[in-house]
Amino acid sequence: MVFLIIAECIVNPSALDAVEFSNKHLSMSTPSTQPEQSEPIAALATPLGVGALAVIRMSGKGVFDIAQRVFRKKNKPEFLFSTSKGFRAHYGTVYDSEGLIDEVVALTFRSPNSFTMEDMVELSCHGGPVVVKHILQVLLDEGCRLAEPGEFTRRAFLNGRIDLLQAEAIGEMIHARTESAFRTAVHQMQGTLSQRLDSMREQLLRSCALLELELDFSEEDVEFLSRGQLRQELAALQVELRRLVDSYQHGRLLKEGVATVIAGKPNAGKSTLLNVLLDEERSIVSHMPGTTRDYIEECFLYEKTMFRLTDTAGLREGSEDIEHEGIRRSYKKISEADLILYLLDISQEEYLDEVPQILEFLERYSNARMIxxxxxxxxxxxxxxxxxRIRELTGCDICGISAANGIGLDELKHLMSSMVEGLDKLHEASVLVTSLRHYEALRNASDALENARELIESSSATELIAFELRSSLEYVGEITGKVVNEEILHVVFDRFCIGK
Ligand SMILES: Nc1nc2c(ncn2[C@@H]2O[C@H](COP(=O)(O)OP(=O)(O)OP(=O)(O)O)[C@@H](O)[C@H]2O)c(=O)[nH]1
Ligand SMILES: [Mg+2]
Incomplete structure (x- = not known):
């Protein structure tokens, strides 16, 4: 009988529910798809400050009862939240024990049709910090707990409304500083990357399941999955994983901005250049060499590309302690740069003395681009x-400017942007990895597949191949949250703000 089932699987692998089988074998934890009503939480969802409106949201068990105790609907004292449909707006007033606090609009969302999939109420009140404080306080007095950062999104994930990638995309969308970063986040939120990863995962699960089956019947010495076919499948998956891994190089620049360090000798005009690019007197400029001690960082948007500009302390030997520390920090920043603007004072007679330093930079910081x-x-x-002459001696791109007079800046900006060419068009590419967490997981998944392929080549034991496939599967699962643990949840949700 058993062999009949197995024979069926070999003819038609889909006859076996490989996914279910494998899940049992791999004992993975997957988020529940059943909405769960946890303890009620409340938080301000809009920034704290003065504004026309502020939104306070509540989610969880009993939020309709809590709302009922603090809210009275205008001209309808008999109104009950418990009978209200979802997606309804109710105009009324919020009270505490001392009387009226504010006129508000209460929006109701019924489980599972809400962001968290729990019952939710959103109160739109007037946007003053004291109003908000009073309303929040009365909700806490009535049984809500103040939400932790990202707790609403965390619940949306745990209740199966969104996967981990989409949860992170929401955070990235909120923090996006450029159009391209925003578009990439929107793509991710719509689940484009999730779908790709899910289909890869399913493929891996099938292969894993068949290998596990072989192990279960090891004494029969049968091969349910041809090694040649498996090798081909893994190679195709690896190509896809590699493409995603490689996309991080651009994805990171798009999300974080291009780390651009202005470096050079004291008095070259680094701080003047920073100020003129920002169009702001951000850094102190003086004729005294060694003016800038600590580095200064500011973002600068040129067309669609975000540059994170860093002005650094001028590089020289034999300086006193504080300057020495500043120079140490300069080198650290230079070593982390994507783009180095090596600034020199071309008017100096001994301008060629800088050539050895430029050549050293080119060699030492070869991962960065340099102008x-x-x-x-x-x-x-x-x-x-x-x-x-400098171009001849160094082979480096060079651009002439007068930072003090604003000459040559357009050309410089153009050159800077050409160094990261394609970044502004990237949002058109549908799938892009922008997070270090995803990048590392994908790289590990790809490495595990590489190991599996090598093991197949050397005709190694099925256990070893299955082990590598399983670990690849777990790495892919970590990204969307199919495999999840507290540590991952912390990494993802701690970066959110309260109320999101
Ligand atoms: N003529 C001229 N002077 C400039 C130009 N750019 C900067 N300067 C002057 O050069 C001096 C040094 O400028 P900074 O911008 O402070 O130089 P820095 O490289 O930041 O110097 P440190 O912070 O000491 O390393 C100041 O007196 C500036 O006004 C320029 O394009 N032309
Ligand atoms: Mg300076």
Whole structure:
């Protein structure tokens, strides 16, 4: 009988519910799809401050009863929240023991048709910090607990409304500072990446299930999955995983901005350049060498690309303690840069003395792109010749500017943006990895598949191949939350704000 079933599986693998089988074998925890009403929570969902409106949201067991005790509907004292349909707006007043607090609109959401899939009430009140404080206090007095950061989204995830990737996308959408970062987050929220990962996971589960089956019948010495076919399947999956891993290089720049460090000798004009790019007197400028001690970071948007600009302490030898520490920090920032703007004072007679330093930078920080920026071209007439000489000696892109007079800045910005070419068009590519957590999991998943392929090549034991497939499966599952633990939940939701 058993062999009949197995034979059926070999002819038609879908006859076996491989997914279910494998889940049993791999004992993975998957989030529940049943809405669960946890203890009631409340929080301000809009920024704290003065505004036309503020929204306070409540979610969980008994929120309609709590709302009932603090809210009176205008001209309808007999109104009951418990009988209200979902998606209804009720105009009325909120009271505490001392009387009226504010006129509000109460929106009702009935489980499971709400963001958290629990019963929810949202109160739109006037946007003053004291009003908000009073309303929140009365909700807490009536039995709500103040929500933790990201707790509403966490519940949406735990109740199966969204997966972990989509939960993170909500956070990324809120924090997006560029159009492209926003578009990528929207894609992720719609589940494009989740679908890709789910289908990969399903494929892996099937292979895993068949290998596990072989192990269960190891004494029969049968092969339910041809090793040649498995190797091919894994190779195709690996190509896809690699593509996602590689997309992080751009995805990270898109989300965090291009880490751009302005470096060079004291007095080259680094702080002047930072200020002129930001169009703001952000950094102190003076004729004294060694003015900037600590680094200064600010974001600068050019067309659709976000640059995180860092002005650093000028690099020189033999300086006193504080400056020495500043220079140490400069080097740290340079080593973390995506783009280095190496600034030099081209008007100095000994401008060629900087060539060895430029060459050293090119070698030492080869992961970063570099532009040599020849500053103070307003002070000499032969700047072109000098720049040409530097380009010849270093092979580096060079751009002449006068930071103090705003000359050559358009060309510099253009060059900076061409260094990260394609970034502004990336949102059109549907799937992009923007999070370090996803990147690491995908890389681990791909490495595990590579190991599995090598084991197949060397005709190794089925146990070993199955082990690698299982670990690849877990890494992929970690991304969408099919495999989840408290640590992952902390990493994801602690970055949210309260009320989200
Ligand atoms: N003529 C001229 N002077 C400039 C230009 N850019 C900067 N300066 C002057 O050069 C001096 C040094 O400028 P900073 O921007 O403070 O130089 P820095 O590289 O930040 O110097 P440190 O912070 O000491 O490392 C100031 O007196 C600036 O006004 C320029 O394009 N032309
Ligand atoms: Mg400076």
């Amino acid at each position: 040599v920026v020849a500053n103070k071209i307003d002070l000499i007439t032969e700047s072109r010749e000098r720049m040409h």
